[in-house]
Amino acid sequence: xxxxxxxxxxxxxxxxxxxxxxxxxxxxxxxxxxxxxxxxxxxxxxxxxxxxxxxxxxxxxxxxxxxxxxxxxxxxxxxxxxxxxxxxxxxxxxxxxxxxxxxxxxxxxxxxxxxxxxxxxxxxxxxxxxxxxxxxxxxxxxxxxxxxxxxxxxxxx
Amino acid sequence: xxxxxxxxxxxxxxxxxxxxxxxxxxxxxxxxxxxxxxxxxxxxxxxxxxxxxxxxxxxxxxxxxxxxxxxxxxxxxxxxxxxxxxxxxxxxxxxxxxxxxxxxxxxxxxxxxxxxxxxxxxxxxxxxxxxxxxxxxxxxxxxxxxxxxxxxxxxxx
Amino acid sequence: xxxxxxxxxxxxxxxxxxxxxxxxxxxxxxxxxxxxxxxxxxxxxxxxxxxxxxxxxxxxxxxxxxxxxxxxxxxxxxxxxxxxxxxxxxxxxxxxxxxxxxxxxxxxxxxxxxxxxxxxxxxxxxxxxxxxxxxxxxxxxxxxxxxxxxxxxxxxx
Numbered sequence: 062x063x064x065x066x067x068x069x070x071x072x073x074x075x076x077x078x079x080x081x082x083x084x085x086x087x088x089x090x091x092x093x094x095x096x097x098x099x100x101x102x103x104x105x106x107x108x109x110x111x112x113x114x115x116x117x118x119x120x121x122x123x124x125x126x127x128x129x130x131x132x133x134x135x136x137x138x139x140x141x142x143x144x145x146x147x148x149x150x151x152x153x154x155x156x157x158x159x160x161x162x163x164x165x166x167x168x169x170x171x172x173x174x175x176x177x178x179x180x181x182x183x184x185x186x187x188x189x190x191x192x193x194x195x196x197x198x199x200x201x202x203x204x205x206x207x208x209x210x211x212x213x214x215x216x217x218x
Numbered sequence: 219x220x221x222x223x224x225x226x227x228x229x230x231x232x233x234x235x236x237x238x239x240x241x242x243x244x245x246x247x248x249x250x251x252x253x254x255x256x257x258x259x260x261x262x263x264x265x266x267x268x269x270x271x272x273x274x275x276x277x278x279x280x281x282x283x284x285x286x287x288x289x290x291x292x293x294x295x296x297x298x299x300x301x302x303x304x305x306x307x308x309x310x311x312x313x314x315x316x317x318x319x320x321x322x323x324x325x326x327x328x329x330x331x332x333x334x335x336x337x338x339x340x341x342x343x344x345x346x347x348x349x350x351x352x353x354x355x356x357x358x359x360x361x362x363x364x365x366x367x368x369x370x371x372x373x374x375x
Numbered sequence: 376x377x378x379x380x381x382x383x384x385x386x387x388x389x390x391x392x393x394x395x396x397x398x399x400x401x402x403x404x405x406x407x408x409x410x411x412x413x414x415x416x417x418x419x420x421x422x423x424x425x426x427x428x429x430x431x432x433x434x435x436x437x438x439x440x441x442x443x444x445x446x447x448x449x450x451x452x453x454x455x456x457x458x459x460x461x462x463x464x465x466x467x468x469x470x471x472x473x474x475x476x477x478x479x480x481x482x483x484x485x486x487x488x489x490x491x492x493x494x495x496x497x498x499x500x501x502x503x504x505x506x507x508x509x510x511x512x513x514x515x516x517x518x519x520x521x522x523x524x525x526x527x528x529x530x531x532x
Binding site for chain 2: 073121
């Protein structure tokens with residue numbers, strides 16, 4: 062069997078997300094079983110609502126989710142300049158025919174990448190599967206993730 | 219034999235530390251041999267003194283250790299707001315019965331996670347095993363760490 | 376055969392670069408086949424020109440490359456203080472006879488670490504192999520990288 066690849070998407074940064082999806086789709090395109098496990102800041106990438114929204118159970122959780130934002134305002138890990146640079150990078154990517162984040166999520170789904178979300182961080186943030194994109198199939202704990210990742214290469218991004 | 223798991227704890231951020239210990243204890247609870255290798259900023263998580271202290275050999279090292287701080291003032295990797303958010307997250311974790319960092323360190327020890335520290339970064343920072351929590355059993359070089367990690371899944375956090 | 380080690384050098388931070396090269400040379404010194412894949416910010420570490428320069432094709436790319444800088448001004452991932460801390464850390468490293476980044480790149484080359492650069496991020500940034508250090512042998516896509524990394528431990532830094 063082809064070697065499995067498991068990616069822990071912890072960071073919600075735009076540049077790191079592009080790296081994560083590029084590795085995932087690159088792997089899946091060559092026949093590897095790939096799992097992407099979205100946790101903590103990484104959940105921002107797959108929230109249903111694009112911008113800042115008051116989702117979550119409890120005042121603190123709602124406030125924290127608002128600050129974290131959604132796929133529409135993910136920052137760069139460096140040189141963010143209040144959101145100017147991610148837009149600039151998107152432009153540079155489009156100009157060079159590099160897939161955007163939205164394309165990459167769609168490609169991941171089309172290539173049967175197993176997109177799952179982390180139970181514990183969703184509990185902390187007070188959000189449910191309903192708050193996430195329909196591409197996310199399952200909410201699992203870390204033990205289940207490690208179980209899925211038996212004999213896989215694990216990459217933490 | 220169960221597949222080994224090795225985690226390089228490079229980052230001293232609170233959120234990443236929770237991720238590292240959750241993966242470590244989740245793996246150890248299901249019978250995997252787990253090693254956590256604390257290096258550079260990650261050493262802050264396992265310093266004996268909780269707050270900012272002037273430890274280390276030499277003025278520069280002491281100044282740098284003071285700035286780095288200890289387990290009592292580890293920041294979030296984003297939205298830190300001068301230390302407000304880690305406290306907020308601790309509160310959200312407690313409310314949802316998620317283990318705190320202190321619980322996780324204790325659980326790691328109880329589950330026989332092999333907690334070791336990086337020789338080179340301790341030399342750079344001028345600190346010794348005496349400056350670290352008693353849970354840290356050994357100070358090892360990177361070659362020894364790679365040796366311990368033969369056939370392991372390696373995760374860099 | 377010795378277990379392979381593949382390191383994705385995504386981050387251009389000084390401290391993380393030291394960690395990446397230390398793992399790479401530590402692995403190579405004990406006979407492992409090691410590949411370092413420089414991508415995105417990590418390309419800053421292996422640019423030919425040390426400081427900020429206007430390289431790249433297109434105005435946006437040139438502006439972005441200028442902001443990113445080169446090996447001479449890589450920041451720390453924390454406590455950077457406008458570039459003071461990396462210099463301070465270099466000093467602490469030198470004092471303790473720890474190899475500097477320049478030494479580590481040279482050692483990696485001497486130990487036959489396979490130093491390669493990421494095609495997609497070079498396209499985004501509009502730079503070519505000519506803009507990189509001669510130690511970088513090849514520009515490859517992510518599929519080729521995953522192919523080189525078959526059965527390897529993959530570390531994303």
